[in-house]
Amino acid sequence: MIEIKSEIVSRQTIKPSTPTPSDLKTFKLSLLDQLSPAVHGNMTFFYPSSNTMDSIGDDFSEKSQLLQESISKTLSLFYPLGGRLQDAATIDCNDEGAFFAEAKVNIQLSEFLNQPEFNLMDHFLPTTDTKTMELSNGAMFIVQLTSFTCGGVAISLSLTHKLADVSALLTLLQSWTAVCRGLSDPVTPDLIGEKFLAPRDELSAMSASLNIAAEKFVLRRFVFSASKIAELKAKVDQEFQNEMQSHPSRVEVVLALLWKCAVACKKQKTGSFGPTALFQAVNLRKRMSPPLPETAIGNFIWPFMVLAHEEKDLKLPELVIQMRKSFIEFNNTKANMFRGEAAPLAIMGALKERGEFFRNNREMTVYKCSSWCKFPLYDTDFGWGKPLWHVSINKLVSNTIALADTRSRDGIEALLTLDEEEMALFEQNEELLKYATPNPSIYA
Numbered sequence: 257m258i259e260i261k262s263e264i265v266s267r268q269t270i271k272p273s274t275p276t277p278s279d280l281k282t283f284k285l286s287l288l289d290q291l292s293p294a295v296h297g298n299m300t301f302f303y304p305s306s307n308t309m310d311s312i313g314d315d316f317s318e319k320s321q322l323l324q325e326s327i328s329k330t331l332s333l334f335y336p337l338g339g340r341l342q343d344a345a346t347i348d349c350n351d352e353g354a355f356f357a358e359a360k361v362n363i364q365l366s367e368f369l370n371q372p373e374f375n376l377m378d379h380f381l382p383t384t385d386t387k388t389m390e391l392s393n394g395a396m397f398i399v400q401l402t403s404f405t406c407g408g409v410a411i412s413l414s415l416t417h418k419l420a421d422v423s424a425l426l427t428l429l430q431s432w433t434a435v436c437r438g439l440s441d442p443v444t445p446d447l448i449g450e451k452f453l454a455p456r457d458e459l460s461a462m463s464a465s466l467n468i469a470a471e472k473f474v475l476r477r478f479v480f481s482a483s484k485i486a487e488l489k490a491k492v493d494q495e496f497q498n499e500m501q502s503h504p505s506r507v508e509v510v511l512a513l514l515w516k517c518a519v520a521c522k523k524q525k526t527g528s529f530g531p532t533a534l535f536q537a538v539n540l541r542k543r544m545s546p547p548l549p550e551t552a553i554g555n556f557i558w559p560f561m562v563l564a565h566e567e568k569d570l571k572l573p574e575l576v577i578q579m580r581k582s583f584i585e586f587n588n589t590k591a592n593m594f595r596g597e598a599a600p601l602a603i604m605g606a607l608k609e610r611g612e613f614f615r616n617n618r619e620m621t622v623y624k625c626s627s628w629c630k631f632p633l634y635d636t637d638f639g640w641g642k643p644l645w646h647v648s649i650n651k652l653v654s655n656t657i658a659l660a661d662t663r664s665r666d667g668i669e670a671l672l673t674l675d676e677e678e679m680a681l682f683e684q685n686e687e688l689l690k691y692a693t694p695n696p697s698i699y700a
Contacts, residue, residue, distance in 0.1 A: 261362045262379040267391055270324055271353040272331035272338045283336040283347040284450035285554070287600055289418055290345040290459055292555045295652065296383050296398070296414040299425060301636055301643040302369060305407030316403045320358055322639065323401060326436040327354055333431060334445055334553065336419060337397045345455035355392035357382050357400045365408030369645060369698035374475045377649050380410045411638070422628050423539055424553045429636050436638040445553045452554070453599055473654035474679045475671060478692040480510050482666035488513060488691055495573035504576045507627050507659055510668050512575040514657055515623055517688040518674060519570060521681040522621055529567045530619050535559040537626040543591040558594070559624070560586035625657040634663055645698045
């Protein structure tokens with residue numbers, strides 16, 4: 257295990273380069289944003305050194321300066337991000353700005369990436385530093401730039417979930433990196449907020465923050481190579497084709513295997529099989545009619561549910577077929593309920609229904625999945641090349657599965673959170689290990 261010493265070198269507020277016009281001072285969020293927790297999501301990008309040892313210090317200062325100036329310009333385009341949350345559905349666009357921290361660690365980038373240890377990720381995340389969070393004064397966009405002794409850097413951005421799902425984060429990254437590289441026409445966001453779906457007054461008492469009881473869970477990383485995914489697909493393809501007249505996707509086969517193995521470990525721990533549900537987040541933008549632009553900023557995601565009541569429902573082909581059927585049904589019947597005058601009631605009804613389902617199925621074990629596959633996060637280039645690795649750390653909830661492309665774009669990297677005891681069993685699961693490599697080197 258490597259030991260890291262880290263030190264925050266500087267902290268400052270970054271204001272938008274042009275003030276927000278007075279008629280835009282209050283930004284009302286959409287109903288879907290109002291329902292989202294006021295927690296910060298994070299994403300960290302790791303970049304190798306681009307310089308000789310002599311110029312590492314100067315190089316870091318230049319990068320830092322460039323990032324700060326480009327954040328200031330980007331905030332003018334994404335003006336609500338420079339404001340402060342007033343309540344669960346309102347942002348005061350007061351230009352108080354984003355927050356920026358510089359840090360350094362005493363190891364080389366290659367030492368960390370050779371086998372990333374997630375309990376060391378705190379050194380790179382601005383939100384885990386108490387003083388940074390105090391001084392950031394409710395900032396919705398916080399960035400930390402960390403230098404390694406070799407000249408490599410990590411850029412962590414922490415963004416409020418109130419205004420951004422992963423698609424919105426991507427739009428922000430594309431715009432910010434374009435400004436950083438001096439491009440004249442960065443991507444501009446569609447800030448539609450309440451114009452899409454007005455928030456509900458009866459929800460105004462909803463807390464804008466979220467308290468989650470700390471559970472004892474651990475996070476682990478597993479990588480599926482392209483050849484192993486092909487093997488998995490081959491295992492289910494015939495039955496899937498017969499039933500669905502198409503082929504399963506990479507995400508479907510990997511997710512089905514992970515869910516199946518997680519449930520098997522739960523059974524191993526408790527001694528009996530219990531019913532289980534998997535919630536998968538869907539990007540609604542292109543699935544509504546008419547569709548929303550991909551650059552729409554906010555939370556335009558909603559989960560669909562797949563159920564396994566009995567152990568026989570967890571055979572791999574059945575699971576993958578069931579996933580596809582549930583997804584098609586969601587697209588055909590639910591995706592459009594977010595549009596039009598009936599939308600608020602439909603959404604409130606769906607939430608009520610979900611609440612009742614859980615009350616009636618208290619013994620059901622629930623897993624939640626989000627997939628960032630096909631999001632071009634490896635194209636995040638601030639002007640010194642593409643990242644070696646990107647990662648998002650979940651410290652809030654257990655039983656989650658996050659999927660992302662590997663750097664070669666043809667494999668899948670899975671980050672899982674499970675109860676400690678279940679994870680110890682999961683890491684030994686033979687069916688899983690036939691296809692997945694636990695935490696391989698980023699250079700592998």
